Amino acid sequence: MTIGIIGSGNVAWHLAKQFNKLNFDIQWVYSRNEDSGNALANEIQSNFYATFPHQKVDFMFICVNDDQIQKVVDLIPEDCSFVYTSGSIALSSLSCKHQNIGVFYPLQTFSKTKEVDFSETPIFIEASNPNFEEKLNQLASKMSKIVQVLNSEKRTQIHIAAVFANNFVNHLFYIAEQHLQKHDLDFKILKPLVVESIEKAFEIGPKNAQSGPAIRGDFNTIERHLSQLSSSEKEVYQLITKQILQLHHA
Amino acid sequence: MTIGIIGSGNVAWHLAKQFNKLNFDIQWVYSRNEDSGNALANEIQSNFYATFPHQKVDFMFICVNDDQIQKVVDLIPEDCSFVYTSGSIALSSLSCKHQNIGVFYPLQTFSKTKEVDFSETPIFIEASNPNFEEKLNQLASKMSKIVQVLNSEKRTQIHIAAVFANNFVNHLFYIAEQHLQKHDLDFKILKPLVVESIEKAFEIGPKNAQSGPAIRGDFNTIERHLSQLSSSEKEVYQLITKQILQLHHA
Numbered sequence: 001m002t003i004g005i006i007g008s009g010n011v012a013w014h015l016a017k018q019f020n021k022l023n024f025d026i027q028w029v030y031s032r033n034e035d036s037g038n039a040l041a042n043e044i045q046s047n048f049y050a051t052f053p054h055q056k057v058d059f060m061f062i063c064v065n066d067d068q069i070q071k072v073v074d075l076i077p078e079d080c081s082f083v084y085t086s087g088s089i090a091l092s093s094l095s096c097k098h099q100n101i102g103v104f105y106p107l108q109t110f111s112k113t114k115e116v117d118f119s120e121t122p123i124f125i126e127a128s129n130p131n132f133e134e135k136l137n138q139l140a141s142k143m144s145k146i147v148q149v150l151n152s153e154k155r156t157q158i159h160i161a162a163v164f165a166n167n168f169v170n171h172l173f174y175i176a177e178q179h180l181q182k183h184d185l186d187f188k189i190l191k192p193l194v195v196e197s198i199e200k201a202f203e204i205g206p207k208n209a210q211s212g213p214a215i216r217g218d219f220n221t222i223e224r225h226l227s228q229l230s231s232s233e234k235e236v237y238q239l240i241t242k243q244i245l246q247l248h249h250a
Numbered sequence: 251m252t253i254g255i256i257g258s259g260n261v262a263w264h265l266a267k268q269f270n271k272l273n274f275d276i277q278w279v280y281s282r283n284e285d286s287g288n289a290l291a292n293e294i295q296s297n298f299y300a301t302f303p304h305q306k307v308d309f310m311f312i313c314v315n316d317d318q319i320q321k322v323v324d325l326i327p328e329d330c331s332f333v334y335t336s337g338s339i340a341l342s343s344l345s346c347k348h349q350n351i352g353v354f355y356p357l358q359t360f361s362k363t364k365e366v367d368f369s370e371t372p373i374f375i376e377a378s379n380p381n382f383e384e385k386l387n388q389l390a391s392k393m394s395k396i397v398q399v400l401n402s403e404k405r406t407q408i409h410i411a412a413v414f415a416n417n418f419v420n421h422l423f424y425i426a427e428q429h430l431q432k433h434d435l436d437f438k439i440l441k442p443l444v445v446e447s448i449e450k451a452f453e454i455g456p457k458n459a460q461s462g463p464a465i466r467g468d469f470n471t472i473e474r475h476l477s478q479l480s481s482s483e484k485e486v487y488q489l490i491t492k493q494i495l496q497l498h499h500a
Contacts, residue, residue: 157433161426166447167462174456176411183407197416206424212417240418
């Protein structure tokens with residue numbers, strides 16, 4: 001089976017390297033970004049194209065931003081199978097006549113400088129027909145222990161949950177970091193606490209794991225904290241405190 | 251050196267067990283809660299008192315809720331040294347005539363059912379005089395590799411940052427869990443993503459680690475997500491998205 005990789009961002013980078021490790025035959029990398037495209041092709045000893053390649057492959061992996069997916073699909077020959085890696089684009093929303101199309105969505109955050117354990121990364125797949133679904137299933141199962149067939153609607157819900165648990169959580173870390181910096185304190189001192197609290201949330205569930213002034217109904221501390229916060233910190237502090245109070249003291 | 255433990259909640263439980271492991275002589279546990287107080291005393295083979303003990307010790311550890319600390323202090327003989335474990339009560343706010351008083355604040359989340367690696371838990375100390383500070387420093391250094399002398403004002407700022415990075419993060423997990431549950435999906439599938447994203451935030455800093463629709467300025471996805479959310483989910487989604495947009499697209 002021959003593979004073509006479209007895109008050279010973080011997802012393309014990690015998938016291509018993983019396929020390479022599993023001895024799949026990656027014929028080429030196609031990317032509008034010549035620097036990162038070339039770098040990726042070099043990394044996996046493959047060919048780089050800055051324009052759409054004529055060289056046919058069995059499978060194309062579309063690893064580009066959501067708003068570029070349809071444009072890429074328009075370039076792909078109709079007898080070629082392809083998948084894309086987005087959490088939020090519905091398979092039915094694509095306009096194309098290809099027979100074998102699908103989704104290959106690894107639920108993970110990727111950055112080029114950091115290795116990822118793919119065997120523990122859930123991969124959600126969806127396909128336009130059962131044969132292609134089976135093919136995707138086999139492929140994904142070579143990469144991960146956690147492979148699940150999932151329709152577009154449920155994939156969207158997972159993506160939403162991931163926005164809260166990953167993107168928004170990261171913003172709270174940003175607020176904490178800024179607050180500590182302002183007082184000459186190091187963000188890193190929070191790490192043991194954060195690691196432990198995450199273990200706990202997944203072990204006993206976030207509702208049971210909730211702690212802090214809001215769940216204790218400790219209004220003295222809440223007031224003291226509010227008096228120390230900048231206006232944007234305060235917006236977040238007030239909203240989440242309100243929600244925790246409603247949840248546990250209503 | 252003899253120790254008395256006041257309180258039998260999560261902090262008392264973990265500190266007492268840790269002191270016991272380090273072969274400190276815990277003379278007694280005093281707690282208004284007879285069940286958990288007895289259980290803790292049994293666990294460390296010590297004595298339990300449901301009323302304030304007359305049996306003198308060198309050190310008392312006050313591990314009770316913030317609003318109970320002053321009440322407990324009022325019971326302690328003036329020639330006895332004591333520390334409390336709260337992040338948010340200023341040492342100067344206590345009304346007492348004791349010579350040796352201090353703070354012993356382990357920055358960690360504790361639950362009775364889960365072991366904690368104390369050697370990696372930062373302990374922040376503060377004392378009413380240099381001699382007592384040195385004593386606390388020695389004591390804390392036996393438990394943890396990360397011991398820091400810190401005044402009450404800075405300790406409050408750490409506590410605020412911890413509320414964001416621990417308590418509020420946990421609430422975001424709760425939202426994610428509820429959202430997944432509503433769609434028959436399991437919260438646990440998020441764990442590999444969450445673990446990785448936290449590693450990343452501490453490695454490259456939360457500002458560099460930010461990802462998701464908001465930082466991409468992907469308003470199509472943001473709108474699609476908003477249309478799927480309950481009103482309380484939406485409040486959080488809108489506020490944090492607004493802040494990420496301001497931060498990266500202003």
